[in-house]
Amino acid sequence: MIYRVMDIKSLTLLAATLALAGCASYDGRGLRPGMSTEAEVRGVMGPPAVVFDNPDGSRRMAYPRGPLGTDTFMADIGADGRVVSVRNVLNDETFHQVQPGMTRDEILRLIGPPGETMGFPRAGRYAWDYRFVDTWGYRAIFSVTFDASDRVVSKITQRIDRERRGAL
Numbered sequence: 001m002i003y004r005v006m007d008i009k010s011l012t013l014l015a016a017t018l019a020l021a022g023c024a025s026y027d028g029r030g031l032r033p034g035m036s037t038e039a040e041v042r043g044v045m046g047p048p049a050v051v052f053d054n055p056d057g058s059r060r061m062a063y064p065r066g067p068l069g070t071d072t073f074m075a076d077i078g079a080d081g082r083v084v085s086v087r088n089v090l091n092d093e094t095f096h097q098v099q100p101g102m103t104r105d106e107i108l109r110l111i112g113p114p115g116e117t118m119g120f121p122r123a124g125r126y127a128w129d130y131r132f133v134d135t136w137g138y139r140a141i142f143s144v145t146f147d148a149s150d151r152v153v154s155k156i157t158q159r160i161d162r163e164r165r166g167a168l
Helices: 008-027 038-045 104-111
Strands: 050-053 059-064 072-077 083-088 116-120 125-133 138-146 152-164
Touching (some): 038 083, 104 138
Antiparallel strands (some): 059 072, 072 083, 116 125, 125 138
């Protein structure tokens, strides 16, 4: 076998290219509200997991970074085809919006696809779980429980780590 050793310059260039590509595709960094188009969002972030079309011609595209990831980015596109916003929705602010009685579809549109699901057949219920980093920097799970008619009956957040993300 013949192995080729890359020189330092080529290796550095490759590492920088991979790092930039990873950053750009992960959270939509570089996309500009009012300027960037839906095609640019797809080019930077890839194909969305789910697309929600709105009656006014606008749309929301979900980009979950899971199932064990802690981010789901929603790219909101205006009726003109331009980016309105790109933001991570797995956070306490979004979870506070979840209320009993909301439908499964409303939760999907608000938070995106769950990282994990669990059924409770005897109770006629099921739960969707989302891993995220809470306001204080701890990894946690947000869980929303639905009844048999696909309506929210409860929600809970639980920390899964005792140490903050990035702590030594």
